[in-house]
Amino acid sequence: MYRTPTAMDIAEDSFIFAAKLLKGKINRSSNSRVQVTLSTDVAMEYLKSNPHLIDEYDKPFKIRPNLPNKFEFISYLKSNSTIKDLTDKTDLPKTKIEHWFRKDKCFSYPSIEDWNKIKPHLKTIQFDDELTYEIDEDWKS
Numbered sequence: 001m002y003r004t005p006t007a008m009d010i011a012e013d014s015f016i017f018a019a020k021l022l023k024g025k026i027n028r029s030s031n032s033r034v035q036v037t038l039s040t041d042v043a044m045e046y047l048k049s050n051p052h053l054i055d056e057y058d059k060p061f062k063i064r065p066n067l068p069n070k071f072e073f074i075s076y077l078k079s080n081s082t083i084k085d086l087t088d089k090t091d092l093p094k095t096k097i098e099h100w101f102r103k104d105k106c107f108s109y110p111s112i113e114d115w116n117k118i119k120p121h122l123k124t125i126q127f128d129d130e131l132t133y134e135i136d137e138d139w140k141s
Contacts, residue, residue: 003038018043019057025139034139060136068108068127074101080122089121 026034047054067073073121083101087094092114099108110118115131 002013003036003041005006014043015047015057016059018047019054020139022047022054023058024141029137029140031140033075037097040068060138062134063137064109064112064131064134065135068130070107073109074103074107076126077101077122080124081118086118086121090112090117092117135138 008082014037019032019095021036021040022044024065028034047057068076078101083097083099086092086097090097096114097118099106102108108129112132112134119125120126
């Protein structure tokens with residue numbers, strides 16, 4: 001019997017999560033337990049039938065531990081560009097760019113790929129190392 005579908009079931013990483021769970025990695029690095037969703041259940045069943053794929057999918061996650069302070073980053077971004085300017089000069093959707101300017105819980109940092117797309121359109125470059133530095137991190141057993 002499968003779980004009821006949730007919003008989490010649109011995740012593209014179901015096979016990655018399933019491989020980790022099958023290897024007994026059930027806690028995030030923050031020690032919070034990983035939520036199993038319908039898509040993860042389905043992926044786990046598939047991987048059980050194809051065990052040679054488990055190691056292919058069980059790769060560490062990339063995290064960016066040195067991201068700048070949210071409010072400093074927003075202030076920097078606002079002083080160097082606008083939502084409209086970045087929307088007009090890149091192929092990025094306005095709705096994505098707006099999250100980088102928000103001060104509430106809906107704020108997000110640009111991905112490394114998006115950061116590299118907007119950099120040429122900023123007056124000055126700051127926080128480049130902080131936004132592009134990544135390390136590997138994995139779930140715990």
